[in-house]
Amino acid sequence: MLMFVVACGQAGNEQGRAKPVTLHLFTWSDYTEETAVKQFEERFGVKVLTDSFGSNEELLAKLQGGASGYDVVVPSDYMVSILIKQGLLAEVDPAKIPNLAHVYKHLKGLYYDPQNTYSVPYLWGTTGIGYNADLVTPPPASWQVLWDQRYKGKISLLNDEREVFGMALRAAGESLNATEPAKLEAAKARLMAQKPLVKTYTSENYDQLLVSGEVALAHGWSGTILRAAAERPSIKYVIPKEGGTIWQDNLCVLTSSKHKDEAMALINFMLEPKTAALITSKVKYASASEEARLFVPKEIAQNPAVYPPASVVARLEWIKDVGDAIKLYDRAWTELKVK
Secondary structure: OOEEEEOOOOOOEOOEOOOOEEEEEEEEOOOOOHHHHHHHHHHHOOEEEEEEEOOHHHHHHHHHOOOOOOOEEOOEHHHHHHHHHOOOEOOOOHHHOHHHHHEOHHHOOOOOOOOOOOOEEEEEEEEEEEEEOOOOOOOOOOHHHHHOHHHOOOEEEOOOHHHHHHHHHHHOOOOOOOOOHHHHHHHHHHHHHHHHHEEEEOOOOHHHHHHHOOOOEEEEEHHHHHHHHHHOOOEEEEOOOOOEEEEEEEEEEEOOOOOHHHHHHHHHHHOOHHHHHHHHHHHOOEEOEOHHHHOOOHHHHOOOOOOOOHHHHOOEEEOOOOHHHHHHHHHHHHHHHHO
16 A cells, blocks of 8 residues: 555644544556655655555445545546536535646546536546567457457456447447447357457456466556566557547545545645656556656657557547446446356
């Protein structure tokens, strides 16, 4: 667990200083940067405990299940809209987050929170295929490679129902937000046929499976694949010709937080250009802070896998809240995983 600390700034009682505030951050695994954390601790004198989740659905289930004590959470785009509907997110105060001014204009005001009333853009990336070029030839251009019998037992998929079904839908030329029962049944059938080829469904250690050679192909997120490539240069990342997911993770404050001012101080700090650059340099995901790109190493700032060109973005799609159709996804995902 990482430790963050936020200043309480209050005079103590007769026994000394008041107990310092502790912030609880609930985020994706390996999604912060230790130097930045320490700088925040030193500047604000507040303590932050960090817990992690592996999917948006896990985050939602924890919050719906009554998990208490969290202050700042990091949901992806479509999950923000779900959390808003459920009344779980507090409004953010722009006056307390002046570093919002550094956020790319095209990353603000997106469909899931049009006025950024409840969410602050943090990191964004894409979903594609990581592959070991020493083991996979020719270089994959299509999602269909994940159904190639040559790689049986050497394939990992994300443990994420919307991403996995999105991949199967895009592979068939469909929208990853399809809601028609027949299209979801067809996607499930394709995934059932693929399952014997899949070594594991995981969202948290597939980079190391690639590095070790245990898998040759990994359905995964751009930055995680790039971190694997830093350890093993034969690992490459591709967004298939059929297109994939573009996503944005956001910093949000829970309505149940007892430390909303400190939470917003943390959010503002994480958007400071140099802090944001430290985080992007480590996690290999593009910062929502436009100015941060000036402070990251050139090999990251100019890497199209981190900052994809417009021609690539044009074939990407946002995962969106599918409303009641989520029950179809849930049922199909459960059937895929248990059979």
